Amino acid sequence: MSLATTFLFFAIHLASFVKLECNEEYHGVYGQQSLLQCNVKAVENVTILTVTWKRVEADPLLLEFHKDTSNLTPGFKFAEPSWNKDNMNVSLLLTKTKMADKGVYECMVTTDRGDDTATTSLSVTAKYITPTMSSIPETNIKENTDVTIFCNSTGGQQTGLIWWFDQDGYNWTHRTELVAKETDDGLFSLSSKFTVQKATSSYTNYTCKVLNSNGAEEGVASFVIQLAPQVSGTLWGKLGLW
Structure with a gap:
């Protein structure tokens, strides 16, 4: 067996000891934690020498463990709080997911028995x-x-709608004004106003519902018009106001 063949044999044999397994896709929610789960599978006990996480679309490393030292980009860390080189769970935790975090992520692991690389994708939704x-x-x-x-x-992730209802469930949306604006973080704000003409005590309760771009309800609130207390005729007489 030639030297090159021998080297190739041992390289393949060594690499077979270690496999990095990650789910293909994860779904995150804006402002919440996102977990990209990856685990090292090995046929025998191994010691992790290096772990790196990066987003394929960007160059900087988000997380790097090398020579017993971890370098973390703010907002990214190991999912295991007390992670160490003997822990085969190398999952990445995003502490507060942003819209810009969506994309394909690459994890690379080097051990004393071989190395492997895997990718996973993260989609981000916002409500x-x-x-x-x-x-x-x-x-x-x-x-x-x-x-x-x-x-x-x-x-919201996209421009949404606000619908208005009175206490009987009648839809007043056609009488309202809606303004939608994109904010600095790439999300949207909605502002709607509805004018109740000649408000009376018979109709004081109104509800607004926020719908996403697909028409699904994402939030609801109710409001009661604060009318002034009615003063009885007897009291007006005592006050000399009639």
Whole structure:
């Protein structure tokens, strides 16, 4: 057997001791943790010498373990809090997922019995947060006064919708105004207003629902118009106001 053949035989034999297994795809949610799970499988006990994680579309390493030292990019770390070179779980944890984190990730592991490389992809979705509501005027509103109610939400991945309903379930969306804007983080904010004409105590409860671009509900809030307390005729008489 020639020297080259012998070297190739031992290289193949050595490499067969180690295999890095990762799921092909993961789904993350904006603002939450994302776990890219990868585990080293070996036919016998091995010691990890080097671990690197990077996003294929970018050059800088997100995580590097080498010579008992770990270098971590903020927001990325080993999933195991007390990870060490004898731990075969080399999964990567994104502590607060951003839209820019989506893409293909590459993990490379070198051990004292061989090495392997694997890739996995991360998709990221974002949902609108629970909307907030307010009104002008805010409180002590006299009956038969026009009241403008506002509904606001942020965090959507694409332009969404806001639907309005009264306490009987009637849809008033056709009478509302909606403004959608893209924010600095690549997400969207929604702001909608609905003017209740001549508000009365018979109809004080209104609801706004936030829908994503596919029409699925992602948030809902309710609002009660704060009308001024009604003063009885007897009290008005005692006050000398009639």
